[in-house]
Amino acid sequence: MHAKKITALLPVVLGASLLSAAPARAQAATPEPDNGTLDVEQLFAGTCGFCHSDGGRAVGKGPQLMNSPRDDDFLRNRIAGGKEGAMPAFGGSFTGPQIDQIVKYIRALKPR
Ligand code: HEC
Structure with missing residues (x-):
């Protein structure tokens, strides 16, 4: 409709x-998709894929994210806060719910 x-x-x-x-x-x-919902796959390929290879499935400049042993809070904090000299902070680019969506994407990653 x-x-x-x-x-x-x-x-x-x-x-x-x-x-x-x-x-x-x-x-x-x-x-834009409705109410701030991200197309995470596309976002990830464009914004994160430079360092997190194959959509986060493989090691690149950054670690593999698929099957991460870290807990959700750690992932959220890393995305929002980044790490000096290693990963930019994205807390200013995404809302909390959007970061939750990204974490969900990471948790759902499967080998291709
Ligand atoms: C310039 C390279 C770069 C970009 C761009 C980048 N990252 Fe990272 N990311 C890293 C590095 C390096 C680490 C490891 C940091 C450390 O030493 O703890 C990391 C760590 C992470 C972690 C924690 C995983 C773990 O096991 O430590 C998550 C989650 C993450 N990145 C998500 C993202 C997302 C989502 C994006 C895009 C919005 C992104 N990253 C963009 C380089 C990058």
Whole structure:
């Protein structure tokens, strides 16, 4: 139902974007998922994959995250706070619930 509504609005948005600034067009091109929900797989590939290889399944510059022996709090804190000289802090980039989502993703990792 929601998707239908967006589809109906699309021509309007696209039309408007021809007349207005680029940000409107960027929004139409990449709609954000509802209420701040992350596409963690995509996010991970783009933001974390540089150091955590194969979606977190393998060792890279950072440790393998799949089957991590660390507890959830440790993972959350590491993502939010990073580690000096090793990993950037992401506490300013993601909300608490989004970090929970990332931890869930890590816990659900399976070998490909
Ligand atoms: C610049 C490289 C780099 C990037 C980018 C990076 N990490 Fe890390 N990450 C590391 C390193 C290095 C460690 C190990 C830190 C240590 O020595 O305790 C680590 C540790 C972790 C840990 C703790 C795992 C463990 O067993 O110690 C988690 C969870 C984690 N990273 C998640 C993420 C997520 C999620 C992202 C993206 C949002 C990300 N990292 C981006 C380098 C990176």
